[in-house]
Amino acid sequence: MRDFNFCAPTKILFGKNKVEEIGPEIKAHGTRVLLVYGGGSVKKMGLYDQVVTLLKAQSIFFVELSGVQPNPRITSVRDGVRLCREHNLDFILAIGGGSVIDCAKAIAAGVPYDGDAWDFPMGRAKVVNPLPLGTVLTLAATGTEMNGNAVISNDDVADKRGMGADSLRPKFSVLDPSLTFSVDKWQTAAGTADIMAHIFEQYFTLDKGTFIQDAIAEAILKTCIEYGPRALNRSDDYEARANLMWASSLALNGLTSTAKPEGDWATHQMEHQLSAVNDMTHGAGLAILFPVWMRYVLNEQTAPKLAQMARNVWGVDADDDREAALKGIDAVRQFFNSLGMPSSLTQGGIRRDDIPGMVQKACLFGPIGGFFKLEAKDVEAIYLNAL
Structure with missing residues (x-):
């Protein structure tokens, strides 16, 4: 067995209705949030309304980035980076599956970076001082809710590549199995x-x-x-x-x-x-x-x-x-x-x-x-x- 250092700092909130605890968790890191989600599923299941109500109850300002696709596109990442900069946002909350969370991570990395976010998957830039983020998971698959990895697609060059850094590990992740019943x-x-x-x-x-x-x-x-x-x-x-x-x-x-x-x-x-x-x-x-x-x-x-x-x-x-x-x-x-x-x-x-x-x-x-x-x-x- 080799020597190793191990740290998995993401706080896991596991169980029914754990989403109700996100307010204080977010406010430990920020008060101006980019809310990232995909298609209509989070709205159909009522999760979107629940999260919005919780954010408003905590007086947390938020801006939305919706429509994140499976195999998340670099175009959505760029849109998210722009929104964070325009509204001086300091935290990202991703609600959805692995694609939504990966997109949020790439946005978090891109906000403080002067170049284009595609530089990260291409190995042309390292992640430094990303925005903190949290997740509400709706699909068990990628494990991105507890690590610092992300995979992003670029339609312009028909390519899909990974990126990552320990600093991109979510600060917290809500894991409520009942949110996956509709999968x-x-x-x-x-x-x-x-x-x-x-x-x-x-x-x-x-x-x-x-x-x-x-x-x-x-x-x-x-x-x-x-x-x-x-x-x-x-x-x-x-x-x-x-x-x-x-x-x-x-x-x-x-x-x-x-x-x-x-x-x-x-x-x-x-x-x-x-x-x-x-x-x-x-x-x-x-x-x-x-x-x-x-x-x-x-x-x-x-x-x-x-x-x-x-x-x-x-x-x-x-x-x-x-x-x-x-x-x-x-x-x-x-x-x-x-x-x-x-x-x-x-x-x-x-x-x-x-x-x-x-x-x-x-x-x-x-x-x-x-x-x-x-x-x-x-x-x-x-x-x-x-x-």
């Missing part, structure tokens, strides 16, 4: 796949001696396997929604990656290009790619870890590591299929002609991956195998 089956399934993908990215390293991190990761995977189908079968299953919501946060707050290298993350790099080309739901793209990636990287060196996952998570009974790994990979695909996730790029609307451009952007800064280093030719092969 449809597609987004519930994609969210479950997304949570599992985050675990895969951190679980698959070549380091040894991280038993506790691996055991936590395996427990989170088992949680998704148990409660993802339950949430699909009954949308108001509070126990299922609660377990998925907390799994989402724990999967990507740094807990399972402590004392390990950064993880692999090649599959996320490849999926970002699917979303950039065809606006694909992130979890659906990951569900397509991960079993293909697992099979592609399987070799003598990687087989023991893939076999460990197969045995400890899926209950595979096989002495040979390669045999166990293959059975585990099949189990991953079968589970994603059972959730209704697509299993090929063609199903996701990706064409063979799209692949060269996706490869170029996925490998823009060189080879990708930590568990298995992928050159451009490897990325191309995985895309082709996924067609």
Whole structure:
């Protein structure tokens, strides 16, 4: 086990009606708020009205940025930065899923920065003194409610890239499982796949001696396997929604990656290009790619870890590591299929002609991956195998 520092400072307000506590939480950091949200769902469920009432009761001034899209666009980020500057805002409150929260983080980073916010995903600028932000989560998927990461799309260049800094971790996040009752089956399934993908990215390293991190990761995977189908079968299953919501946060707050290298993350790099080309739901793209990636990287060196996952998570009974790994990979695909996730790029609307451009952007800064280093030719092969 490697040496590490660990800090996850986001305050979690978990449970029914916890949104009622946001007033004092906001006022601990600011009094002039940018309220960020997406489409009409937060209004249909009454959450928007509830939040606005709470803000007014605390005499908190606010300006709204609505219409944030899935795979949030840099155009929305730029609009948010402009509003914060024009109205001298000092706090951002995001109500919605991962896209809304990611957009809020990029805005927070962009307000004090003199250049364009797209510089952050492109690695041309570092986040310094961002505005503080809080979240009210309505979808269990990305884990962005408890980390400093964000992913932003740029339609002008058909690209989607990540950014991040510890200073972008939300000051607080409201996690009320009942707010996810209205999430449809597609987004519930994609969210479950997304949570599992985050675990895969951190679980698959070549380091040894991280038993506790691996055991936590395996427990989170088992949680998704148990409660993802339950949430699909009954949308108001509070126990299922609660377990998925907390799994989402724990999967990507740094807990399972402590004392390990950064993880692999090649599959996320490849999926970002699917979303950039065809606006694909992130979890659906990951569900397509991960079993293909697992099979592609399987070799003598990687087989023991893939076999460990197969045995400890899926209950595979096989002495040979390669045999166990293959059975585990099949189990991953079968589970994603059972959730209704697509299993090929063609199903996701990706064409063979799209692949060269996706490869170029996925490998823009060189080879990708930590568990298995992928050159451009490897990325191309995985895309082709996924067609």
